[in-house]
Amino acid sequence: MSSPQCAAAIVAQLLAQGVRDVVLAPGSRSAPLALALARAESSGSLRLHVRYDERSAGFLALGLAKGGGVPVAVVTTSGTAVGNLLPAVMEAHHAQVPLVVISADRPAALVGFGANQTTDQARLFEPFVRWSARVSSGAPAASWTAQAAKACLIAAGPASRHPGPVHLNVELAEPLVGDSDQPVVRPVRQPAAAGAEPVTLPAGPRTLLICGDASPAVGAVVARLARAAGLPLVAEPSSNARCAALRTGRLLLAGALADQVERVVVFGHPTLSRPVNRLLARADVELIVVSANADWVDPGWRASLVVRGVAFEGADADPDWLEQWTAADAEVGDALDRLLAAQSALTGPAVAAKVLACVGDGALVLGSSQPIRDADLAAETPAEVFANRGLAGIDGTVSTAVGIATAVGRPVTLLCGDLTYLHDVNGLAVGLGERRPDLRIVVADDGGGSIFATLEYGEALYADAFERVFATPSGVDVALLTEAHGVPVRRVATAAELQQALQAPIVGTDVVVVTVDRTGRRTLNEAVNALVNQQ
Missing domain, CATH: 3.40.50.970 (Thiamin diphosphate (ThDP)-binding fold, Pyr/PP domains)
Incomplete structure (x- = not known):
């Protein structure tokens, strides 16, 4: 089997998994991948974005994946080019963004012997990727599509509920171009796992909802829940749930109302506010974390319950609870406007x-x-x-x-x-x-x-x-x-x-x-x- 065939099979599998945007930073060793991507773009199968700076290419792919909500691939040649993707991979890991890194490489046998532009790059992202694999043009053809399919599935996170970056290090032997550039195996498809039903929480404790950084889809769910349950919501600007949140929630957490909170339900990834962190660390507050992934937010190791979704049983036991928060929010908001205008x-x-x-x-x-x-x-x-x-x-x-x-x-x-x-x-x-x-x-x-x-x-x-x-x-x-x-x-x-x-x-x-x-x-x-x- 040839390197052009390997590259063509990988690109075909990306398309089969629903990848529609690929960012390419050109190079020599990645030539088979670049040519396969160019053919796919010419056929109208994907959108190819070319950048000459690999670090920028990584963050462009990150932005495409954030904005589109689906896996996006970024392709580089070997050597330091791969290292320039590390910041974007780190961000994708912690932000749970489906980023597929595809790095071209020389055959593994050349590592450690001074071959040009060759280093141990296959393990470069190990602490930050959901999964990584070595793909060799000399391996059985079926392994190319299987590894590419698994990478896309893990990146998207439907089975693990934990989307994030993955890394395919593709070892391409010479010749890098040739007539045999068509995939020799059919793309495979991987099914997604079904989600779990939400857990119903009993009404009663004075509850505050907190939503950190979250996708528009998650933010919409949190906003609907806050309105339906009649509960105060403190939401960060990137939560996409501000439409149902207290404008001055961060400020109110430094006041007397925060002392009355008995239960907190956390969504997304809150990172913005020290008052929120202090509330989550309080020993007298029950902490429930809602996360569809294995990497949930609980830096204080205090969560008594981690669930994929929640609902509330009936109306809140204290009908004045939300009114107290909204009234205080209005007062502080007016005072804030006067202060800033002055x-x-x-x-x-x-x-x-x-x-x-x-x-x-x-x-x-x-x-x-x-x-x-x-x-x-x-x-x-x-x-x-x-x-x-x-x-x-x-x-x-x-x-x-x-x-x-x-x-x-x-x-x-x-x-x-x-x-x-x-x-x-x-x-x-x-x-x-x-x-x-x-x-x-x-x-x-x-x-x-x-x-x-x-x-x-x-x-x-x-x-x-x-x-x-x-x-x-x-x-x-x-x-x-x-x-x-x-x-x-x-x-x-x-x-x-x-x-x-x-x-x-x-x-x-x-x-x-x-x-x-x-x-x-x-x-x-x-x-x-x-x-x-x-x-």
């Missing part, structure tokens, strides 16, 4: 509020660090919301947003900070002939990492070292750097200018750089957190 300079929360108000029925991507926390203070938006909260890092945010915008097929807005943008500005670099999606990137440019001013390191005690080792201002002209990538950019410095920029139609990719003052960030954060105790 700020003389354009602040991060003000930028987030404007962005969320203008997204409409598009989709929103939130960068980690401060922007997603600023969005947590804003009113809910009808848009689907995405964020890389698996590991809550800033790496690859632009490329992820490009992938999401390409997948969802409607206008998308990314809100991120200047350091997050600079970290992945290369996500704007696409080859000639590659289409740019309808994506608006709003950069809250506060000249550094303002989130650190809100933490312990922002205290006056550490002022001498703060700017250099925490805030790390870059001094880069973000707008000029954007122009160098051939992307239209607009600078704004006032709320009116921002409003005007956001109201313009999103056609292709553009960037809005917003000058934000961070000198008063710590003082503003303290004032916001104090609101709950002033009502």
Whole structure:
């Protein structure tokens, strides 16, 4: 059997498993895979996205999988090219995103003998992938399709309820091109496992629902449950459940109402709030985790019950419970609006509020660090919301947003900070002939990492070292750097200018750089957190 036949069989199996988007970073050893993918694209069987930067390619595939909700493959050549996928694989692992990594390799017998571009890459992602396999062009042909089928099934997670990244290391022997490029075996199909019925919980204990980062489908389920059960819901911006949630839930958890909570039901992956973490760690609170996967969220090891779904028995025993939360939410929300309106300079929360108000029925991507926390203070938006909260890092945010915008097929807005943008500005670099999606990137440019001013390191005690080792201002002209990538950019410095920029139609990719003052960030954060105790 030949390497072209092996590559053709793998691509055919990807198509049989429902993969419709593949990201390719070209190279020599991966030539059989590249040619097979090009043929599949020519036949209309898949959409091929070509990137010359493997790290960006990985996050583009991640964004495509996040936005589409189905497995997406990313293909690289051998050597350091594979290593550049590690950040995206780590994020996919913790965020449970179905990413299929296919790395071309030389035959295993050449590892350790100085062959060009050859290393022990088959085990590179072991701590972070659901499954990995070596696929050899010299092995029986049936093994090619079987391994590709298993990889797609495990990545999608229907059997294990635990989607995430998988890795196929494909050992391709020379010759890499030839006439025998048709698959010699038929693709196989793997059935998905059925789900379990929800567990009915007894009414009675004063219950609070918490939803962290979650897909739009999970968020919709949580929102319906909160409304049907008449229970207060604290939901993060990327939960996709904010339509049924308390706007100021994070702030209310620092007040007296939180002391009355007797039971918490957790959905998604909450990572944003220390008050939430403190609540989940309380010994007097019953903790129930809802997760369809084996990798459930319980960092305090306190969950008394882990289930795939829940329902509540009858109405809540305390009809005033929800009313207390909604009344407090309204009071604190009004006070928050007055506080933010009184700020003389354009602040991060003000930028987030404007962005969320203008997204409409598009989709929103939130960068980690401060922007997603600023969005947590804003009113809910009808848009689907995405964020890389698996590991809550800033790496690859632009490329992820490009992938999401390409997948969802409607206008998308990314809100991120200047350091997050600079970290992945290369996500704007696409080859000639590659289409740019309808994506608006709003950069809250506060000249550094303002989130650190809100933490312990922002205290006056550490002022001498703060700017250099925490805030790390870059001094880069973000707008000029954007122009160098051939992307239209607009600078704004006032709320009116921002409003005007956001109201313009999103056609292709553009960037809005917003000058934000961070000198008063710590003082503003303290004032916001104090609101709950002033009502």
